[in-house]
Amino acid sequence: MKSEMARLAIVAMSLCFSNGFKHQFQCLSPNSKLRTNVCLGIRPRMAMSTRIEPSSPFLSKINSVFKFNIERANQKSQLFRITNEARFLFLAAMVGLLTGTSVSLFKLGTDLVKNVLYSSTLLGGLSPAVSMIVVPLIPLLGALIVVGVRKLMPNKSFGPGLGGLVAEVENGASFSFLRAIGKAISAVFTLGTGNSLGPEGPAVEIGVASSRLVCFNRELATERRRMLLLAGSAAGVAAGFNAPIAGVFFSLEIIGDSFSRGSTFNKSSVASTLLCASISAIVARIGLKAEHALRPAPYIILNPLSELPLFLGLGMISGLVAVTFKFFMEKSKEFFKKSEGLPNWSKPMVGSLITGVVGIQLPQILFFGYEMMDNLLANTSEYGLFKLAQLCIVKAMVTAICFGSGLVGGTFAPSLFLGATAGAFYQKVLIILSSLPVLSFFTTISAAPAYAMVGAAAVLAAVYRAPLTSTLLLFELTKDYDIVLPLMASAGVASLMMELFQKVKAQPEESSDNVLPPIGYIEMGMSSSAKRKPIMNSLTADKALLPNVLVVHSKEKIDQTADLLYRFKQDVGVVVDGDVEVGKERLVSVEDLVENGGIEIKGIVSLVDLLKATENGGGDAETVGEICSTEFLSIRDSESLLTAAEKLETSGFRYIPVLRTEDSEKCIGLVCQWSIRTAVRLREAMIAFQK
Numbered sequence: 024m025k026s027e028m029a030r031l032a033i034v035a036m037s038l039c040f041s042n043g044f045k046h047q048f049q050c051l052s053p054n055s056k057l058r059t060n061v062c063l064g065i066r067p068r069m070a071m072s073t074r075i076e077p078s079s080p081f082l083s084k085i086n087s088v089f090k091f092n093i094e095r096a097n098q099k100s101q102l103f104r105i106t107n108e109a110r111f112l113f114l115a116a117m118v119g120l121l122t123g124t125s126v127s128l129f130k131l132g133t134d135l136v137k138n139v140l141y142s143s144t145l146l147g148g149l150s151p152a153v154s155m156i157v158v159p160l161i162p163l164l165g166a167l168i169v170v171g172v173r174k175l176m177p178n179k180s181f182g183p184g185l186g187g188l189v190a191e192v193e194n195g196a197s198f199s200f201l202r203a204i205g206k207a208i209s210a211v212f213t214l215g216t217g218n219s220l221g222p223e224g225p226a227v228e229i230g231v232a233s234s235r236l237v238c239f240n241r242e243l244a245t246e247r248r249r250m251l252l253l254a255g256s257a258a259g260v261a262a263g264f265n266a267p268i269a270g271v272f273f274s275l276e277i278i279g280d281s282f283s284r285g286s287t288f289n290k291s292s293v294a295s296t297l298l299c300a301s302i303s304a305i306v307a308r309i310g311l312k313a314e315h316a317l318r319p320a321p322y323i324i325l326n327p328l329s330e331l332p333l334f335l336g337l338g339m340i341s342g343l344v345a346v347t348f349k350f351f352m353e354k355s356k357e358f359f360k361k362s363e364g365l366p367n368w369s370k371p372m373v374g375s376l377i378t379g380v381v382g383i384q385l386p387q388i389l390f391f392g393y394e395m396m397d398n399l400l401a402n403t404s405e406y407g408l409f410k411l412a413q414l415c416i417v418k419a420m421v422t423a424i425c426f427g428s429g430l431v432g433g434t435f436a437p438s439l440f441l442g443a444t445a446g447a448f449y450q451k452v453l454i455i456l457s458s459l460p461v462l463s464f465f466t467t468i469s470a471a472p473a474y475a476m477v478g479a480a481a482v483l484a485a486v487y488r489a490p491l492t493s494t495l496l497l498f499e500l501t502k503d504y505d506i507v508l509p510l511m512a513s514a515g516v517a518s519l520m521m522e523l524f525q526k527v528k529a530q531p532e533e534s535s536d537n538v539l540p541p542i543g544y545i546e547m548g549m550s551s552s553a554k555r556k557p558i559m560n561s562l563t564a565d566k567a568l569l570p571n572v573l574v575v576h577s578k579e580k581i582d583q584t585a586d587l588l589y590r591f592k593q594d595v596g597v598v599v600d601g602d603v604e605v606g607k608e609r610l611v612s613v614e615d616l617v618e619n620g621g622i623e624i625k626g627i628v629s630l631v632d633l634l635k636a637t638e639n640g641g642g643d644a645e646t647v648g649e650i651c652s653t654e655f656l657s658i659r660d661s662e663s664l665l666t667a668a669e670k671l672e673t674s675g676f677r678y679i680p681v682l683r684t685e686d687s688e689k690c691i692g693l694v695c696q697w698s699i700r701t702a703v704r705l706r707e708a709m710i711a712f713q714k
Contacts (some may be wrong), residue, residue, distance in 0.1 A: 060346050114238075118299050125233060130311060158379060163375045164212075166374065189231075221434060227256050265311075269499050337509075338479065345438070345441075345482050351423035352434070357375075396439060408448060439479040490515050565661075568691065571612055574596065577598050597627055621690050630678070
């Protein structure tokens with residue numbers, strides 16, 4: 024007996040030092056009778072659980088060796104976790120450093136192009152007649168460079184936009200460094216020549232490209248790559264505005280929501296995003312030698328509470344401006360896409376030429392950094408109602424033309440400009456109306472810069488569906504608590520207005536090729552489920568049925584049902600009435616259910632229902648028919664997956680039975696969020712392959 028235990032102990036000691044999978048070996052101390060879990064490096068096939076009885080001092084020695092190896096294994100495991108997290112944070116710091124440097128070079132390059140082409144040395148000696156000809160040609164020069172750079176890119180394309188880059192990371196697509204460099208250079212000349220777009224979109228894409236460059240040729244899990252992408256996007260906003268807090272909220276509120284469900288935001292993700300945004304902002308501050316990209320004008324909000332209803336009205340106006348801006352952008356993209364008479368290389372030239380011609384009469388709509396907007400905020404009294412309305416409408420139209428024609432830039436800065444002009448216009452209207460008896464109780468109305476800044480953030484919140492980001496951005500720029508309350512109210516109302524106007528207009532046919540947006544184009548600020556609404560409308564519920572359904576008799580006991588769930592690895596089953604015969608095959612395939620015309624069900628029972636019944640002391644005394652959910656939502660097999668998804672989301676249920684349209688009492692299967700996502704992604708893949 025002693026020799027057998029000795030051999031067993033020696034074998035266990037050798038396994039402690041071997042490499043492989045972890046397993047628990049239970050050892051009993053002869054003195055304390057204390058169970059000890061020993062991590063053994065054995066393979067799953069050799070898995071065992073052995074209880075060693077105390078019989079000799081030799082076993083005590085073996086136990087002490089076991090304990091020593093346990094401590095060493097725990098220390099190594101903890102050290103590995105710490106080292107792994109430290110390496111990940113180091114990668115996040117590298118992303119922040121690279122993004123801050125790249126965004127600084129990007130902005131310095133844009134300023135250099137602007138200062139050279141619009142310098143007094145070049146344009147100062149020209150007569151007014153010659154200037155009328157030369158100035159429109161400067162934005163055209165930027166379009167020519169964009170067209171030339173695009174021809175050098177793979178497939179003569181800059182690839183997907185910001186949302187498409189997020190989709191590439193999710194799908195594990197390869198990273199093209201050449202496209203990232205080419206797109207950044209094109210953005211430099213697009214913005215440096217004055218075309219009506221903004222630098223923040225390219226700055227965020229630079230941050231995303233930096234994260235993908237750091238991840239290049241590294242063995243990182245997809246979840247880690249997602250975290251670094253979030254950190255890179257935050258770093259782009261932080262460097263662009265020198266606002267790291269707003270950058271963090273931008274990544275979590277906009278980029279993070281663009282991921283498919285299943286992505287997690289844990290402490291590592293938040294820590295890496297904070298670190299990356301902070302380093303990027305510091306590097307950009309050193310490189311650009313500026314505190315903030317946008318410098319708000321001095322203002323005083325006289326009474327935030329009493330003016331709160333007025334700021335709610337500003338939120339409605341900002342929402343309408345954002346909706347109009349979105350409408351212009353969609354129509355512009357549609358126009359240039361359907362313009363078969365225009366070659367692709369000529370479309371950016373058309374957009375830049377229109378920008379240059381309009382810029383002769385309204386130079387404020389050209390992009391000259393944030394200097395024009397700073398001047399607008401500081402001198403709103405110089406602009407009348409007509410001028411402010413004209414700037415708002417024309418800026419929205421010209422930006423949409425530049426965006427749709429294929430010029431490279433973002434809509435962050437134009438959104439702020441539109442909101443600032445709308446806010447200043449709204450304040451001037453309030454001043455006029457305050458003399459009326461209806462508004463006589465509003466004795467104090469703040470100055471125009473306050474309304475202009477709140478309007479800028481509210482339009483930004485509506486366009487990107489990011490009220491928290493816009494609120495934090497303005498608070499970080501102004502450092503004023505008084506503006507937070509009116510800003511939150513305006514941003515919330517504006518975002519709600521946008522949601523109300525962004526309903527699905529029509530249900531596309533299943534065979535339509537337009538059920539998905541163009542490949543690479545995904546609108547930022549829209550959740551992953553909202554992006555897939557068109558295709559969810561095109562699929563019916565019977566296309567997302569779970570492959571198998573567990574059938575449970577209503578008279579079965581709880582422990583028997585629990586055994587069925589455990590045996591077939593299911594967490595839900597359909598309950599049939601006592602009069603229905605249940606065969607031996609409890610796990611029925613969907614094909615068999617559909618072929619047999621479905622099965623009449625009484626209710627649904629889940630693992631949660633069984634646990635609740637057990638906790639209440641029911642035990643074997645209760646049958647499944649007494650505890651199952653008899654009042655459940657259902658859906659017809661001809662209804663759309665969008666309807667099924669909305670029912671799942673609003674009801675809180677995990678599963679919904681699918682009933683036959685011909686016979687509403689017969690169930691042909693179950694759908695859940697997972698099955699719906701799988702069906703939609705399969706349909707997306709099929710459409711992509713067909714294209």
